[in-house]
Amino acid sequence: MATAIALDNVSFSYDDRLILENIDLTLDTSDFLGIVGPNGGGKSTLLKMMLGLLQPDSGQVRVFGRTPEQARTRLGYVPQFATFDSAFPISVKDTVLQGRLGKTRALLGYSRHDLEIAEQAMREADILDLRKHPMTALSGGQRQRVLIARALACEPDVLLLDEPTANIDPHHGENFFDLLHHLHERIAIVLVSHDVGFISRCVTRVACLNRTLVCHSTSPVDSESIKHLYATPVSMVHHDTCLDAKDCL
Numbered sequence: 631m632a633t634a635i636a637l638d639n640v641s642f643s644y645d646d647r648l649i650l651e652n653i654d655l656t657l658d659t660s661d662f663l664g665i666v667g668p669n670g671g672g673k674s675t676l677l678k679m680m681l682g683l684l685q686p687d688s689g690q691v692r693v694f695g696r697t698p699e700q701a702r703t704r705l706g707y708v709p710q711f712a713t714f715d716s717a718f719p720i721s722v723k724d725t726v727l728q729g730r731l732g733k734t735r736a737l738l739g740y741s742r743h744d745l746e747i748a749e750q751a752m753r754e755a756d757i758l759d760l761r762k763h764p765m766t767a768l769s770g771g772q773r774q775r776v777l778i779a780r781a782l783a784c785e786p787d788v789l790l791l792d793e794p795t796a797n798i799d800p801h802h803g804e805n806f807f808d809l810l811h812h813l814h815e816r817i818a819i820v821l822v823s824h825d826v827g828f829i830s831r832c833v834t835r836v837a838c839l840n841r842t843l844v845c846h847s848t849s850p851v852d853s854e855s856i857k858h859l860y861a862t863p864v865s866m867v868h869h870d871t872c873l874d875a876k877d878c879l
């Protein structure tokens with residue numbers, strides 16, 4: 631099995647506050663890894679480490695055997711939050727085409743191939759009918775699906791998703807589940823979510839993070855085992871924002 635992402639003894643602090651401590655984690659190319667854990671436990675920070683947006687204080691991150699910066703075009707990223715400037719009303723299609731930057735000769739403009747890839751990504755994310763709309767005119771759930779399409783437009787080998795279902799209604803949640811299931815046939819996925827039901831249906835492995843990677847299960851996951859994983863790190867690592875497992879679900 632080929633390794634897509636490897637973290638070796640990674641630690642990271644914001645100022646003097648230790649956020650990630652001695653993290654060892656391997657993502658294989660066939661994995662669909664769910665990352666759960668309490669608020670502020672470091673999940674988004676961990677994804678930013680994988681992307682090379684933050685540098686570890688110690689330890690090493692490798693993506694397909696290279697630095698995250700060198701391998702970034704192989705990663706598709708759906709951030710937890712994204713803002714769009716109403717004074718600069720970029721369209722859905724142009725937002726999705728941004729996923730081609732780094733893959734295309736952008737100075738020469740987008741090629742026919744780029745346009746086809748972007749259209750396919752919009753079709754997969756079920757937003758093709760919105761392509762001419764400005765981003766500022768979309769609902770939260772629609773924006774989230776545009777960000778997923780943008781991540782797909784870079785034809786990633788690994789998709790990193792940070793709370794992608796937060797604004798998605800049950801109907802689109804079901805479509806989204808089917809989409810991820812389908813994508814997992816060709817790419818590895820890392821999914822950060824508090825949506826225990828969604829995680830337990832989707833993932834093949836689950837890791838639980840609260841500063842340290844407390845649990846790293848390789849056995850089959852269901853919602854009960856994930857709830858148990860939430861409870862374990864909260865009781866093991868004191869956390870200012872989440873002292874009780876019930877608050878995390």
Ligand SMILES: Nc1ncnc2c1ncn2[C@@H]1O[C@H](COP(=O)(O)OP(=O)(O)OP(=O)(O)O)[C@@H](O)[C@H]1O
Nearest residue numbers: 644645649667668669670671672673674675676710
């Ligand atoms: N830019 C920053 N500067 C300083 N501290 C930060 C910064 N970004 C995040 N933090 C802090 O780092 C900690 C981990 O944040 P992170 O966003 O990784 O947690 P998370 O597990 O994704 O949380 P949530 O489940 O609430 O989204 C939090 O205490 C947060 O306040």
